[in-house]
Amino acid sequence: MSRIRIIDIARIANVSTGTVDRVLHNRDGVREATRKRIEKIIEEYDYQPDIIAGALASGRSYRMLVCMPDIVNAHAFWKFPELGVKRALAEIQHFDIRVDYLRFDQHSKEDFLKKTAGIDPKDYDGILFAPVFSDVSAEFIGNCRGAGVPCILFNSRIEGVEIDGFIGQDAFQSGFLGGKLMSYGLPPEKDLLIVNLSLRKDNYQHIIKRERGFRSYFEEHSDRVNNLVSVNINGGEYNRVATELEKKFTELNVAGIFVTNSRVHLVARYLAERGSMYVRLVGYDLIPKSIEYLQREYIDFLISQSPEEQAYLGLRQLFSMVVLKKQVPAAVLLPIDILTKENINYYLKFNKEYEQSE
């Protein structure tokens, strides 16, 4: 009653295991009639290959490329995807899968081009990629898929570029949730700032969607008549941010600030130095500088993109596609995690465990 094997199929079809093997692997050298007959039996008995035995026999090893920005310091944002990759790797280690990392400066398109220039996609069986620069990323993806190498994206997506899978977050909805967290308990008829602290104009897509989502919340809740004011501060050092904010604080009656990316800690610092603890502050991502202000209660909520989980799932999907030859969903949108001072430790501890288990 156990599972049907190649040899069983061979016997039923009155051929040898070699012929069945050829059919299973779409190799030629099989007469059409025979092929049909065998395929029918495979179908009928719902043959499921024993991938354990397959892996052992083939002795194949796999090579994946994980392409994402540099980890700028030991605990920055891009450390988490790496942890996720390692976690996935630990689970599938028996399959002899090796991973190369290709890291690049997330602020330099030139660096990205230089680094990817040295890559031949054909050296890899699959690629997990966090696209930062839309146009050149699209080209890179095109090269890979042109060479027949599966490509799975995470963190952000590029419109109109065909890929094998995407793992990420619904940016609009996360902004919408930001609106709710902000609004919750805030007096109406006060002013709210939406602060964009992006360093590059390149990958603005999900930043814009976050702002739209945030605004949309207040449009849908007309009882909240808060006044929403956008502030764009490029450049990025603290003094610029402080100056710009100071201006707004004198003009307006600021009751809350929504920062559309992980640089929310700069705003938190401003509030801390100003002693404005009462101002609601909501931003993105679990990075150490922000955690500090979350714990000191200058930041009220952080919305997490679960970068660890994104990369974990990404590598698992590559594995499913490449090794198990299974279909994977075109897109997976992860839950939008809400982090506060009170639950942050569990997210951190979780990651620590993975680090220890290396």
Add this chain to the structure above:
Amino acid sequence: MSRIRIIDIARIANVSTGTVDRVLHNRDGVREATRKRIEKIIEEYDYQPDIIAGALASGRSYRMLVCMPDIVNAHAFWKFPELGVKRALAEIQHFDIRVDYLRFDQHSKEDFLKKTAGIDPKDYDGILFAPVFSDVSAEFIGNCRGAGVPCILFNSRIEGVEIDGFIGQDAFQSGFLGGKLMSYGLPPEKDLLIVNLSLRKDNYQHIIKRERGFRSYFEEHSDRVNNLVSVNINGGEYNRVATELEKKFTELNVAGIFVTNSRVHLVARYLAERGSMYVRLVGYDLIPKSIEYLQREYIDFLISQSPEEQAYLGLRQLFSMVVLKKQVPAAVLLPIDILTKENINYYLKFNKEYEQSE
């Protein structure tokens, strides 16, 4: 340069693979001196068995028992652990692991005793167990571990009972977080209700801890001078709940309600029928009845225990212990998920995907 194999060790030690095999499996029939010699080599070269080949050769199959309460309707709380078990199973299916479910009426200790009486732990290689009735559960666990069967608990833990692993949540901290969510934006000097709607007094442990956590938040934030009033309503049908709440609403100036378990939807119904949308309501668990009120904004926040993830991790740990013979952490406390109207869909969708992929 590839991994060292049994045959390599055998050659180095000047013995046959059979002898190495005996050492590896702690079988007798090996002279002490030889054993030492081989063990030293194993150590020195850090031999890691190829579990792929091992699984293939041994042809072993494994049997796990998953023991938890009945799924009372198609979408109730206990459906989620089942989904988690299935997800884990899908990932490790190549190892021929079968799972039996033992379900019992979570309100009847007699039923639990009856069901477990028919179980011989020795029929199983591992047990994943959600203990509900402390005393008899402890006995059951004792039987299993006495028979040498690893036992991993999830959902709740029993003090003083030795187990092989626990997957769950920090109840105190989740209550503390509930306090924050409640407090956030609520006017001080109003009254808050803490409502206990437990059906059985048996497994009160984490209910009590949740209340303690909640109260602790307000103790630590002395600027919040809200008045906390506990309400215990046993029994459980809606009318009782409505009557008791009505009493409190006339006595007090209720601005928020914290419900310590998943029956928060009963309170939400009361608020809905009363038209009291302004009252903040925080409770537990993603069950359909609550989701409805979450979407209608009578419930502001649900704290999720991630039951799907708990069971998923539980089975994965059993697998690690039993099949891979690896050590597993004594306890894993999962992140405390915050669910709102705005992010609930992603948690639901995620589960849907698993359902579809069956």
Add this chain to the structure above:
DNA sequence: ATTATTTACGTGTGCGCACACGAAATTAGA
């Protein structure tokens, strides 16, 4: 019709390990 070429298929080996069986070495028994 005979040979060369192509197409279609069968056979054999090994991946790394687990385990049954049997053989050799050692010790005990007489």
Add this chain to the structure above:
DNA sequence: TCTAATTTCGTGTGCGCACACGTAAATAAT
């Protein structure tokens, strides 16, 4: 000292599959 019992070890086989190789059958070339 010789045999029997026991301990210690080696050998062989197979798990299900992938893949190289070899061979038979069909077709083409001469």
